[in-house]
Amino acid sequence: MANENKWGSNIAFILAMIGSAVGLGNIWRYPYVLYSNGGGAFYIPYLFAIITLAIPFIILEYGVGYNYQASFTKAIVKLKPKFEVYGWLLPVGIFIMTIYYSTIIGWDGIYFFLSFFKGWGADPNTFLNVNLLQATDSLSGVSNFIPFIAIFMLIGWFFILLISRKNLDKGLGKVCKIFVPLLFIVMIIIVIFSLTLPGAYIGLAELFDPDWSLLWHFDIWMAAFGQIFFSLSLGMGAGFTYASYTEDNIDLISSGICVIIANCAFENFAALGVFSILGYMSLQSGAPISEIVSQGTTLIFVAYPQVFNILGIIGLILGPMFFFTVYIAGLTSILSSFEVLSISIQNKFALTRRKAAGILCLVGALISMVYATSSGGYILGITDIFINNILVIFSVFVECILFAWIFKAERLIDFMNGRSKTFKLGNWWLAHVKYIIPAILVVIWFGGLGELLRLKTTDSVIILTGLVLTLIIFSVILTRLPAKSKEWFETQERIK
Secondary structure: OOHHHOOOOHHHHHHHHHHHHOOHHHHHHHHHHHHHOOHHHHHHHHHHHHHHHHHHHHHHHHHHHHHHOOOHHHHHHHHOHHHHHHHHHHHHHHHHHHHHHHHHHHHHHHHHHHOOOOOOOOOHHHHHHHHHOOOOOOHHHHHOEOHHHHHHHHHHHHHHHHHHOOOOOOOHHHHHHHHHHHHHHHHHHHHHHHHOOOOHHHHHHHHHOOOHHHHHOHHHHHHHHHHHHHHHOOOOOHHHHHHHOOOOOOOHHHHHHHHHHHHHHHHHHHHHHHHHHHHHHHHHHOOOHHHHOOOOHHHHHHHHHHHHHHOHHHHHHHHHHHHHHHHHHHHHHHHHHHHHHHHHHHHHHOOOHHHHHHHHHHHHHHHHHHHHEOOHHHHHHHHHHHHHHHHHHHHHHHHHHHHHHHOOOOHHHHHHHHHOOOOOOOHHHHHHHHHHHHHHHHHHHHHHHHHHHOOOOHHHHHHHHHHHHHHHHHHHHHHHOOOOOOOOOOOOOOOO
């Protein structure tokens, strides 16, 4: 592998993986998931998902990635040439996710600009859905192009290009070294201030009030595993790709545990701030938390602007800090997912990092313009469900079969135990990656498929059909195109 695709240190690898995990999902998704799935009771399935899925799978993904020192696709070709089409299916799918993530940071870039003078006005909900997004819950608004949104999305793509075209350690590695610690610092400031707000206790009491009866419901367990998939980027190829760039002396077990702890600490800490603010809003308005709390982008772009309005001049300080934090979280996540397809293209077609980054950014920026329409939010929601509930879970299942059975996961045990400073692998780990995780994934996948089937509108079927065809067509094209690199079929393994 070329030197431009190597980390300068193992610390850079760990920071990059933390940056990949600590993303938008921790800020706009997790607090709502925690609240709506039993509050304090949610921690039982949450911890169960970490132990039975996250830890064993991350160790497996890191180990196989380290061994092949190559892109995800190239490693799949080396392991099982007939599976090359799957080796492209995942990177293409994750690139689709990268595109709609660019939409969210585009929106956030607008709000960062507006936060200096509270440009969303007295009614943030109307501003978001009517004035800014001009939102429609169908494909009818796809012809209504919104230049203001497009401009901020293109600014995001410029940053992606600027960073991803540089050598790994000077580009992404440098960004993570600076901004991942800064991300934590800014969030700590916001949360500490939020905890001092009058009424913060109302939100915290509501958040952690356990509803033990929900533990008997299948949905709460599905939500826990879904959150772990989403927030840790399991099965999205970033962990595999980043591990392939590491130095020979890396402690992969400890690194994986460090990433999981950092991610879980961040998202639970962020939830304290979110619900402290909602408690303050409840006290001011007299409305119960259940009427104020909302999911996803509404929480970021409606609830937070409302509280910044109430806070007066303090809101002019906290507002820019918050939206800057969201932007950095989104950018680090995007750069991680972008790398999966970029390095695979570099490996097969002998492209330089600059050329691959330039091509993908151009393609991504052009496709992303569909989200700069009145139907953008609607398309984004359906695409998000498809990628996270169907494609990623399917991908993790296939990886477990390929890595645990065909690669033979037992090959990793002595090597990884010899470098581990935490705990050692054994038969418990093999049982998890060979039997338990695949069984869990089958259940989760059918649960996610059920959610997708509930989208019965004609427009949703059109969008889903388009996504499936795009994945298949581009994966087949990239598979059939002849390799330009002489090393495409000559991957060197580090673990004998």
